[in-house]
Amino acid sequence: MISSIPSSIEVTAVLDEAARTVTFSLQPGLRLPGKSSRQWVVSLGGRVLARFPADMLTPVSAVMPLAELYETAHGLLEIHDDQGKDVSDWVQLRGEGELFAALRIGSAEEFFTRLQQHHTRFRSLFLLELGARLAFGSAWADYRVRASALTIIAHRYLERLPGRFTAQDEGRLDWLMDAAEKLLPEGEAALLNGPLDWEIARWTTSLATVCGYIALIRQQPDRAREFFAVHGRQTGTVEIARVSALNLVVGCFMHGLLSHLAGRTEEARRSLILGLETVKPSVQAQDLLENVWVIGDLMNVMGVGRQCFIALVKLRLLHTDPRQPVLDAEASIEPSAVTGPLQKLLDGGYVPELEAHLLRYRSA
Amino acid sequence: MPNSEIMSREETNLRPDQQPDLDALSVNVKVHAEYVEGEDRIAFLVEVTDVPPSLLGVRMRLALGPVTVMTFTPPARPTTYPLRFGPTRLDHASVVLLTSHGLTLRPDDAPVETAVTVCHGTGEVMEAMTLPDEDAFFERIQLHHSRFRDPRLLVLGARASFPHLTSFEARCAALTVVAHRLLEANPAEPPSNFASALADWVMAEGDMLAKEGAARLAQTQQAAWSDVRWTVSLATVCALLSLRRDDIEGAHRHFGIAADQTHHVSVAPVSALNLVNACLFKGLMLAMDGRMDDAREHLERGVKAFPPCVAAQDVMLNVWVIGDLINVAHASRLCFIALARCGLLPVGDVPKVNENSKLELGSAKSPVARILAAGHARRLAEFVVSVSGVSPKVLVS
Numbered sequence: 001m002i003s004s005i006p007s008s009i010e011v012t013a014v015l016d017e018a019a020r021t022v023t024f025s026l027q028p029g030l031r032l033p034g035k036s037s038r039q040w041v042v043s044l045g046g047r048v049l050a051r052f053p054a055d056m057l058t059p060v061s062a063v064m065p066l067a068e069l070y071e072t073a074h075g076l077l078e079i080h081d082d083q084g085k086d087v088s089d090w091v092q093l094r095g096e097g098e099l100f101a102a103l104r105i106g107s108a109e110e111f112f113t114r115l116q117q118h119h120t121r122f123r124s125l126f127l128l129e130l131g132a133r134l135a136f137g138s139a140w141a142d143y144r145v146r147a148s149a150l151t152i153i154a155h156r157y158l159e160r161l162p163g164r165f166t167a168q169d170e171g172r173l174d175w176l177m178d179a180a181e182k183l184l185p186e187g188e189a190a191l192l193n194g195p196l197d198w199e200i201a202r203w204t205t206s207l208a209t210v211c212g213y214i215a216l217i218r219q220q221p222d223r224a225r226e227f228f229a230v231h232g233r234q235t236g237t238v239e240i241a242r243v244s245a246l247n248l249v250v251g252c253f254m255h256g257l258l259s260h261l262a263g264r265t266e267e268a269r270r271s272l273i274l275g276l277e278t279v280k281p282s283v284q285a286q287d288l289l290e291n292v293w294v295i296g297d298l299m300n301v302m303g304v305g306r307q308c309f310i311a312l313v314k315l316r317l318l319h320t321d322p323r324q325p326v327l328d329a330e331a332s333i334e335p336s337a338v339t340g341p342l343q344k345l346l347d348g349g350y351v352p353e354l355e356a357h358l359l360r361y362r363s364a
Numbered sequence: 365m366p367n368s369e370i371m372s373r374e375e376t377n378l379r380p381d382q383q384p385d386l387d388a389l390s391v392n393v394k395v396h397a398e399y400v401e402g403e404d405r406i407a408f409l410v411e412v413t414d415v416p417p418s419l420l421g422v423r424m425r426l427a428l429g430p431v432t433v434m435t436f437t438p439p440a441r442p443t444t445y446p447l448r449f450g451p452t453r454l455d456h457a458s459v460v461l462l463t464s465h466g467l468t469l470r471p472d473d474a475p476v477e478t479a480v481t482v483c484h485g486t487g488e489v490m491e492a493m494t495l496p497d498e499d500a501f502f503e504r505i506q507l508h509h510s511r512f513r514d515p516r517l518l519v520l521g522a523r524a525s526f527p528h529l530t531s532f533e534a535r536c537a538a539l540t541v542v543a544h545r546l547l548e549a550n551p552a553e554p555p556s557n558f559a560s561a562l563a564d565w566v567m568a569e570g571d572m573l574a575k576e577g578a579a580r581l582a583q584t585q586q587a588a589w590s591d592v593r594w595t596v597s598l599a600t601v602c603a604l605l606s607l608r609r610d611d612i613e614g615a616h617r618h619f620g621i622a623a624d625q626t627h628h629v630s631v632a633p634v635s636a637l638n639l640v641n642a643c644l645f646k647g648l649m650l651a652m653d654g655r656m657d658d659a660r661e662h663l664e665r666g667v668k669a670f671p672p673c674v675a676a677q678d679v680m681l682n683v684w685v686i687g688d689l690i691n692v693a694h695a696s697r698l699c700f701i702a703l704a705r706c707g708l709l710p711v712g713d714v715p716k717v718n719e720n721s722k723l724e725l726g727s728a729k730s731p732v733a734r735i736l737a738a739g740h741a742r743r744l745a746e747f748v749v750s751v752s753g754v755s756p757k758v759l760v761s
Contacts, residue, residue, distance in 0.1 A: 273680075302689055
C-alpha cells in the first residue's frame with residue numbers, strides 16, 4: 001500500500017532539571033510517498049525514545065528521566081523499523097536544540113567552546129556534565145579533553161556544596177576519581193618527558209585540584225593528599241600555564257595542611273614553602289596589561305601564599321628568631337583567604353579532622 | 365685670645381670672675397621637662413646642685429633658643445643643695461616652632477652672647493630636643509620599634525634636630541615624620557595655626573630636598589637605597605600635604621617626583637606602594653589636564669611596576685612582606701582601572717575590565733580619597749568623580 005511517510009523527523013528536547021526529566025517532541029517534516037505498513041522506532045544512545053506508525057501525522061512526545069539519559073553510551077539519534085533495520089536512508093532525523101548540540105560535540109575545539117569556556121559554554125549544568133562525560137569516552141578526545149572533561153564534571157559536584165551526595169552521585173564520583181587517578185600520571189609523564197605543553201599542564205593541575213577537594217568531601221584525606229601532591233610536582237609549569245598559578249599555590253597549601261594532619265611534617269614544610277615560593281614566578285609569568293583580572297588573580301595567589309607563610313609559623317614548621325617577629329601575635333590560618341571551597345568544606349562539617357587540627361594550632 | 369673675643373668680653377655686664385663660674389654653674393644645673401598632664405604644655409623644672417660664690421644672689425635667666433624658660437635667683441649665701449626652681453610652662457606649639465632649641469643660661473642682666481649651654485636635661489622632652497647625633501635621631505624619631513610613643517615628641521624631636529642633621533636621608537626623614545603627624549589630623553577640620561606653620565616649614569624645606577633627591581637620582585645609574593627611599597617618602601608626603609592645602613600644582617610636582625623613581629623599585633622595595641600610588645595619582649592629574657599620552661604612560665608604569673616589586677622582595681622574611689605586596693597589587697589594579705575609566709586602553713574585541721568596574725580610590729592604601737572627600741583640591745576631586753563612577757562620599761567608604 002502506497003501512503004505518505006515523512007522524509008524527516010525533527011526531534012527537540014526540553015530539559016526540566018528540577019523534575020530531572022527531558023521531554024522529547026518528534027515532529028514529522030515534509031511527507032513523501034512511501035510504504036507505511038511499518039512501525040518505526042526512534043532511539044537515542046541505544047535507548048528507545050518512541051515507537052510510532054511510519055505514516056504518523058501528528059507530533060509524538062516522550063519523557064526520559066535525566067538519569068537514564070546520563071547512562072547512554074553515546075549521543076546518537078537512530079531510527080529503525082520494527083524489524084530492527086536502519087531506515088535512516090529514508091528518514092532523516094534532526095535533533096534540534098542545545099541537548100543535541102551537546103550530544104553532537106565531535107572535536108576538541110567544539111568541546112572547549114561549548115563545555116568549558118565561560119562566555120560560550122552551555123548554561124545548563126546537566127548538559128555540561130553530560131557533554132563532558134560523553135566527550136571523555138570519545139575516540140577523538142586527547143589528554144587535555146579528557147582531563148578537562150573530568151574537571152568539568154567534578155565542578156558540578158563541588159558547586160552543589162553544601163549538600164549530601166546520593167548513592168547515584170557516589171557511584172559517579174567513584175568512576176570520576178578512578179578515571180582521574182588513571183589519567184593524571186599520563187599528563188605528568190608527558191610534562192616530564194615531552195616538550196612543555198601549557199594545556200597539558202593546565203588541565204593536569206585543574207583536575208588534581210578538583211579531585212583533591214572531592215576526595216576530602218568523601219572523607220578520603222589520604223587520597224586527597226595524593227591529588228594535591230601533583231601541585232608540588234608541577235609548580236615549575238606556572239611559567240607556561242599562567243592560569244594555573246592560583247591552583248598550584250592552593251594545592252601546595254592543601255598538601256601542606258593534609259601532610260601535617262597525617263604527621264608528615266617534613267612534607268608539610270616542603271609544600272608550604274613551595275607554595276610561598278611559587279608566588280614570585282606566578283607574578284613574573286603574567287602580562288599585567290592583558291586585563292584587570294590578571295592582577296585580581298595574582299592578589300588571590302598572594303593571599304594564599306600569605307596563608308602558606310602563616311601555616312608554616314603556626315604549625316611550627318619554620319625556625320625563627322624569637323627576637324625578630326615574623327607574624328602578628330594574633331594571626332592564625334584563615335581558610336576563608338584560601339580561594340576555593342576549603343571554607344565551605346569546614347563549615348559544612350565535611351572535614352572534621354582537619355577542622356580539629358586547625359583549631360588545635362590556632363593559638364599555637 | 366683674638367681681639368674680637370676680648371672686645372666682646374669687655375662689653376658684657378659679666379664681671380671677669382663670673383665667666384668661669386657661669387661655666388661651672390651650667391654643669392650643676394639640671395633641667396627636667398615634661399608634658400603637663402592633659403595639656404599641650406611643657407613644664408620645666410630646674411635643679412641646681414651647687415652655685416659658685418660669684419653667682420650667689422645673682423638672678424639667672426634660663427632660655428630655650430630665644431625664649432625665656434624661667435628666671436631664678438640662688439640665695440645670696442651658701443645653702444643646702446639641691447635648689448629647686450619651677451615649674452614654669454611653655455606651649456608645645458611655640459616650643460616646636462622655635463628655630464633653635466639650645467638650652468642656655470646667663471645672668472639676667474648679661475647680654476645673650478654671654479650665655480652658656482646647659483647640657484644636663486632629663487625626661488623625654490629634653491631628650492627629644494637634644495638628640496646627640498643622627499643615629500639617635502633615627503632611633504628615637506624614625507624607627508618604628510624604638511621611637512618615642514608620644515607623637516608630640518616625634519614632631520618636637522624632628523624639628524629640633526633638623527638644623528643639626530647633615531645627611532640627606534636624615535633631613536628627609538625629619539620632614540617626613542612631621543608631615544605624617546600633620547596628615548594624621550582629620551582633613552575635614554581646618555588646621556590650627558600651629559599645624560599651618562609646621563606645614564609651611566615642611567613644604568618649604570621639602571620642596572628643596574625632594575628636588576635635590578630627584579636631581580641626584582636622575583644622574584646616577586646605581587641609585588643608593590636611601591636616596592630612593594627618602595626622596596620617594598618625602599615627595600609623597602609633600603604631595604599629600606599639598607592636596608590638603610589645595611595646592612594642586614604642588615601635588616602635581618611631588619607625585620611626579622615620586623612616580624619618576626618607579627624604575628628604582630628593585631633598589632628600594634620598601635617604597636613600592638608609594639611609587640605605584642604616585643603613578644596612579646600623577647596619572648589621574650595628567651588626565652585631568654588633558655595630557656592623555658603622559659597620563660597613559662604613568663598609569664601603565666604603575667601597572668607594570670608590580671612584578672619588579674615582587675621580584676625585589678624576600679617573601680620568606682616575614683608575613684608583612686607579602687601583605688605589603690598585596691597592597692601594591694591593589695594599587696596597580698587601580699592604575700589599570702584608571703586606564704579604562706580614562707579611556708586609555710586600546711579598543712579591542714576582548715574585554716579587559718568589567719564594564720561596571722569602578723575606580724574606588726577609597727580602597728587604595730593612601731589618604732588621597734579622604735582628603736578629596738573632605739573638600740580639598742576640588743578640581744581633582746571633581747575630575748576623579750567624573751571618571752570613577754562613584755560619588756565623592758563613596759570615595760572614602
